[in-house]
Amino acid sequence: MSEAPRLELRAAPFLHRGLSTRRLMYEVLASLVPVVGAAVYFFGVAALLVVLASSAGAVLTEWFFGASRRGLGTLRDGSALLTGVLLALTLPPALPLWMAFLGGVVAIGLGKTIWGGLGQNLFNPALVGRAFLQAAFPEALTTWTPPGRDLWSVPASTFAWPFMRADVDVTTSATPLGLAKFAGQPTELEALWFGNTAGSLGETSAVVLVVCGLVLALRRVFDWRLCVSTILGVALLSGVLHAVLPEQCPPPAFTVLSGGLLFGAVYMVTDPVTTPLTPLGAWIFGSGVAVLVVLIRVWGGLPEGVMYAILLMNAATPLINRYSQPRPYGG
């Protein structure tokens, strides 16, 4: 009889599909490369600097709080970096870098760590960071620069000293939503589709977001129901409202393609941690976001409402989870 080898003892199952949280995070990060690329294409290298500053804030904060663990600690799963990049993509291109950095710090510190780290937070960390910035620096967060800048020219505001007022050296412009709401000016759908408009870094190019969303959904990185229900809900609701109140509510194609809706639907609504677990819950969540977005955009004081819509639905997630449990087999 052969000598018994050292056998490993472990409980079933002995097979694993091979997915890891880390891989999921890096897949999303990889899908963000073209989004960041589009931002740089339209808004110049300043966009990249905002992404770097925000990511640095997020990663350093995660490292600071996770330092008790050996080595890179919780940084390895990539979720902090992802939060930093996502936050940056919701910010205006000419934002001072120190604000972007501070946003990253708040996103991880207040958005994630104080809840107990990855998987524990109630609100989307990137949007917590953005909500903080919006409240703290309302002016900077609504200063939009038009696209088509020279690639290497950086607005003076980018390098503003912390808490110092910097003159905005560029011509500012309004976003398509702002134009529609406050000036009654329409924007060409073609411009919205390709991204040739003013807006946050990652939100302007619909075509890039649609392609990235499709890739992520087909690779099963996120739950497609969350994304589809949000977009479909906005399209349906704004379609009905546009038919009834054409003066107040723009057509559905404009509503879906403008502002942060597609970016939110692909990258924010699909955050697994802060959205419902169950398939039914996903539909409820997406529909809720859609209703709130349309309500805020049509009747609210702000031109855009995606951020608040998602944060409000985040708060409702535990409740949705509770009441959307599927009926067990034979139960």
Add this chain to the structure above:
Amino acid sequence: MIGPWVLWGGPSFRHGVHPEASKEATNRLPIERMPFVERYVVPMSQHTGAPAVPVVRRGERVHRGQIVGRPHGYLSVAVHAPVTGVVEAVEPRPHPTGTRQLAVVIRADPFDPQRAAHIRPADPRWLPREEILRRIQLGGLVGLGGAAFPTHVKLDVPEGKRVRFVVLNGCECEPYLTCDHRLMVERRDAVVRGLRILMQVTGCERGYIGIEADKPDAIEALQAEARDDPRVEVVSLRVKYPQGAERMLIETIFHREVPSGKLPLDLEILVQNVATAAALADLFDRGQPLIERVVTAAGDGLRRAANLLVPIGTPLADVVEHCGGLREEARQVILGGPMMGQAQKTLEAPIVKGTSGVLAFSRPLGFVEEDPCIRCGRCLEACPMILNPSRLAALARQQDVEALERLHALDCFECGSCAYVCPSHIPLVQLIRVGKALVRQARRTRQVA
């Protein structure tokens, strides 16, 4: 190569997962009879229920097929000598569950021709029901799909209930295993004969044989065998894990769910494994009790893969030896399938009635550090019982017995689909198992109070 036409071919249950089937190594290998070895270890506990009671003593000569352990009560079956020889010991020995269990150790007589001591064959049509059930119990028959539930108990339909449908389970959804597949191909007559006996004993009208679509030769063989029996239907099922679970099989074929806490019998359905049916045919037609079974030996840690007809009680080490031994790089040995089987620390345990596979792997999953749950919901979409595994696991950690019970923790049959898909590598099955134990304990306490 399994194409999508097979994956989507045929009806199925909700949810489930698609692990790599990995059956190519053995699904064309005919069943070979494993030669007799020197020593056999026959545990008294090889079935659900009370262990059998040894009726032989050290030094006693026993014949192949002779009862060495009698059933202890109703929920128990007899255990037989797999070989003619001398009882060497009656003592606790290593068991596949990792514990030590009372076993009869028999040293084989090398000069004996090893013909089985048969009981007289009998046609169940001429036997009274009690006699049929008694023969099944004394024949040592249990479900051979893995759970090893005593067959006579399953067939003992209580007063006021009846069976209208008998389903033979030939899904074999566990990766690597091909023992049922080969049995259906090579012993089609015994399988269909066993189905007819089951239908006759329960007095039922229709029989189904459910087989996953990746075994076309088995489907063809049984269709041909049952061709002139209009009561029997062979159903091709979509390839999906755990299609072979009783409740999933019923959902697939009948589009009905067995209510929580109830049995298939409450839907007038009886499910038996194809190998159990063949063993039933052997018992009545040839008078052979359950002393051997087909076992698949496979995995990259074994030098040779095979489908073996193994005497029950054969030590694992001998089976491995017969397959050329373990490769040097083998790091894990599993009894059963890779989704629900049991890892072995040593090769001392014997093959028992419920053992369907001996798998050896050189690159086991290993210990992967657990990440926090990111609430992705993949476990919910995998669970065939439509439970919430991540929640149940969290509740088990908190020992929240009331919530565990409310969320149907006891309905989990530990198929492992949730842990298979979990990106955070949370040991969901182990945690839920703890949760189930807590609920059972609480129920017992309540009964006493």
